[in-house]
Amino acid sequence: MGRAMQLPGDDPDLSAHPKLTLRRDPYTYSVETRNGQTIYSVSDGTRTISIPVRWSMGSGAQTWLLEYDGQFYESLVSYYPSIEALDLTIGDDRLTPSTLEAAIGRPLVTDGVTTCFGCHSTNAVLNRQLSLKTVVPGVTCEHCHTGAEAHSQAMMEGDMSVYPPALGQLSTERLSDFCGQCHRTWELVTRAGWRGPSNVRFQPYRLALSKCFDGADPRISCIACHNPHQQVIRNTAFYDSKCLACHSAAASAKPPHAKICPTAKSNCVSCHMPRVPLSGGHFVFTDHDIRVVKPNEPYPY
Ligand code: HEC
Ligand code: HEC
Ligand code: HEC
Ligand code: HEC
Ligand code: HEC
Ligand code: HEC
Numbered sequence: 470m471g472r473a474m475q476l477p478g479d480d481p482d483l484s485a486h487p488k489l490t491l492r493r494d495p496y497t498y499s500v501e502t503r504n505g506q507t508i509y510s511v512s513d514g515t516r517t518i519s520i521p522v523r524w525s526m527g528s529g530a531q532t533w534l535l536e537y538d539g540q541f542y543e544s545l546v547s548y549y550p551s552i553e554a555l556d557l558t559i560g561d562d563r564l565t566p567s568t569l570e571a572a573i574g575r576p577l578v579t580d581g582v583t584t585c586f587g588c589h590s591t592n593a594v595l596n597r598q599l600s601l602k603t604v605v606p607g608v609t610c611e612h613c614h615t616g617a618e619a620h621s622q623a624m625m626e627g628d629m630s631v632y633p634p635a636l637g638q639l640s641t642e643r644l645s646d647f648c649g650q651c652h653r654t655w656e657l658v659t660r661a662g663w664r665g666p667s668n669v670r671f672q673p674y675r676l677a678l679s680k681c682f683d684g685a686d687p688r689i690s691c692i693a694c695h696n697p698h699q700q701v702i703r704n705t706a707f708y709d710s711k712c713l714a715c716h717s718a719a720a721s722a723k724p725p726h727a728k729i730c731p732t733a734k735s736n737c738v739s740c741h742m743p744r745v746p747l748s749g750g751h752f753v754f755t756d757h758d759i760r761v762v763k764p765n766e767p768y769p770y
Contacts, residue, residue, distance in 0.1 A: 473528060473589045475605050480525065482550060483507055491546050491555040496572045498546045498555060509533055509544060511572050518569055530752060531559050534585060535573060541582045542574035549751040559749055582595045588651040608651070613697070637692070642684030648691045649673035666768045669745040675757035678770060681715070683725060688714045705739045712737040 480502075483489075489500040499510045500522075507522040524534035533544040544568035545566070547558040558574070566572040577585070579599065586604060591612040593604040613636065639647060648652050653671035655678075668674060673691070677680050681689055693710050695701060702708075714720060715727040716768075733740070743762050744753045758769060 473526070479508075480531075482531070482548060486548075486553060489548065489555045493557070496566070496569070500548065500555060502545075507533075509535055509573075511545075511569060513569050513572070516569055518546075518573060520573070524586075525679060526585060529647075530559075534577075534582065537570070537573055541577040543577055543581075545572060545574040546721075551751045556751060557749065559747065562749055640685060641682075641687055641690035644690045644692060645673040645677065645684070648697075664770060666745055668770070669754045669756050669768075670747065672757040676759070679757065679759040681727070683761045686725070705736045707733050708738045712741075712763075 483500070483502040484505075487502045491498045495513055497512045497514075499508075499512075501508050501510070507525075508519050509522050510517055510519040511544045512518075518537065520537050522533045523536065525531050526534060527547075530547055530549050533549040535542045535544055543558065545558055545561055545564065546555045548554075549556055561575060564575065581600045583594055583597075586599060588608075590607060591605040593600060595603060622758075636644070636647065646656075649655070649657070654672055655674045658668055658671050658674040663671070676689070676691075683689060684770040687693060688711070691697075693714075694708060715725070716729055718729060721729060730737070738755070738759075740762065741751050741759050743756050745756050745768070746753045760769070
């Protein structure tokens with residue numbers, strides 16, 4: 470998460486692909502990197518708008534926040550490592566820009582810019598205002614570890630920039646909400662009515678749907694399976710012991726009496742946490758709605 474936002478110049482993907490282009494009639498996009506400087510351009514054949522990239526969001530896939538004529542835009546095209554190329558930014562496939570300015574990307578209202586920085590960087594939001602002078606790229610230590618008593622009130626009011634101390638002592642439920650400030654909570658997703666496979670990326674919401682979830686049981690908290698200080702472990706066998714903490718003969722004798730699998734003894738997540746591709750996004754997420762997956766079942770919720 471430390472690399473959730475990057476400054477151009479530090480970026481190995483862009484340096485390795487110094488000229489990226491994408492044609493989307495009637496516009497042509499190019500993202501060129503030279504001497505640590507990246508320029509995002511869009512052209513209609515007669516006129517070209519070129520914008521130096523200052524803010525890059527995401528460490529795998531990346532989308533750029535562009536400033537043009539006093540306005541912030543979310544770039545209409547993004548870089549995807551799985552195809553090592555540009556494609557439309559996820560969710561933008563239905564936009565049909567009618568001017569060259571509109572073709573830069575989705576214009577962001579101030580709130581949109583602030584929340585973007587709020588989740589992808591540190592110290593970007595002071596007194597609920599965007600503060601580009603103090604911004605530190607990525608989710609750094611302070612972003613999760615500062616925030617004293619005085620700030621917990623702000624958190625209750627929905628201010629995402631403030632966190633309580635002693636994170637290891639939070640209950641499973643509260644930790645889901647803590648991580649959910651960026652990864653999206655059950656409450657937010659439910660209230661917003663975000664249904665269908667695109668909500669697979671909201672792990673706190675998906676996990677809360679699973680029969681395994683118990684807001685008071687530390688064995689099913691985000692930090693039971695993930696160390697927020699490291700990259701996610703991409704090895705299904707690693708998670709077996711996490712499941713067996715409840716689903717084993719010894720553990721199931723005690724409440725909550727989780728059952729034992731009649732089918733297999735290892736690689737639990739390969740069957741019970743299916744991988745769901747995100748349409749148009751060139752990436753795959755792991756469904757945290759842990760369950761028995763029925764053949765041909767529709768995506769649950
Ligand atoms: C509520 C917090 C939040 C806001 C607001 C937010 N993001 Fe993110 N973003 C995340 C999280 C968490 C991830 C990692 C998990 C995922 O991909 O959903 C992410 C991932 C990404 C990725 C990389 C996808 C990947 O996993 O490789 C990009 C690119 C991105 N965001 C761009 C943006 C841009 C641009 C904005 C502002 C318009 C924005 N985000 C606003 C939380 C947020
Ligand atoms: C995404 C949020 C997040 C970020 C960023 C983060 N931490 Fe943590 N950190 C946590 C959580 C959650 C725990 C509790 C984990 C546990 O108890 O297993 C924790 C625990 C710790 C602990 C153990 C003491 C305690 O409070 O339980 C130390 C030390 C620590 N973090 C240092 C750091 C440092 C140094 C950085 C920056 C390099 C950092 N953390 C970045 C979330 C974060
Ligand atoms: C019981 C174990 C378990 C728990 C609890 C859990 N995860 Fe995961 N998580 C996984 C597994 C397994 C993967 C996929 C690892 C792989 O690719 O091999 C994963 C992947 C992820 C990813 C990477 C994106 C993806 O979908 O592959 C994120 C982000 C994530 N988890 C966040 C969370 C958050 C936030 C919570 C708490 C709400 C949470 N996880 C709770 C097991 C767990
Ligand atoms: C301040 C916002 C924020 C908070 C709080 C936060 N995350 Fe994240 N997290 C992100 C963003 C942004 C990304 C995507 C970074 C990227 O594109 O690499 C991410 C990525 C991840 C990943 C995937 C990393 C990888 O290697 O692909 C995991 C796992 C994860 N977060 C777990 C957690 C857990 C567990 C917590 C709670 C302890 C947490 N996060 C809290 C913003 C946050
Ligand atoms: C905190 C304890 C706990 C953990 C950790 C846990 N589960 Fe569960 N799980 C339960 C409980 C309780 C139930 C409901 C009773 C039952 O069906 O066993 C359940 C139900 C299930 C079910 C049946 C759900 C259905 O659709 O009927 C599956 C499959 C499952 N768990 C797999 C897993 C896997 C795989 C993991 C690890 C990634 C895991 N569980 C982690 C407690 C847990
Ligand atoms: C090869 C795929 C596969 C793997 C690997 C696997 N399971 Fe299952 N599991 C299933 C299927 C299929 C069912 C449903 C069986 C049925 O209903 O007859 C099931 C059922 C379950 C149930 C519900 C049992 C019940 O009586 O309702 C639990 C709990 C469970 N598995 C946990 C796990 C755990 C924990 C692991 C790892 C130790 C695991 N599974 C590994 C396929 C798998």
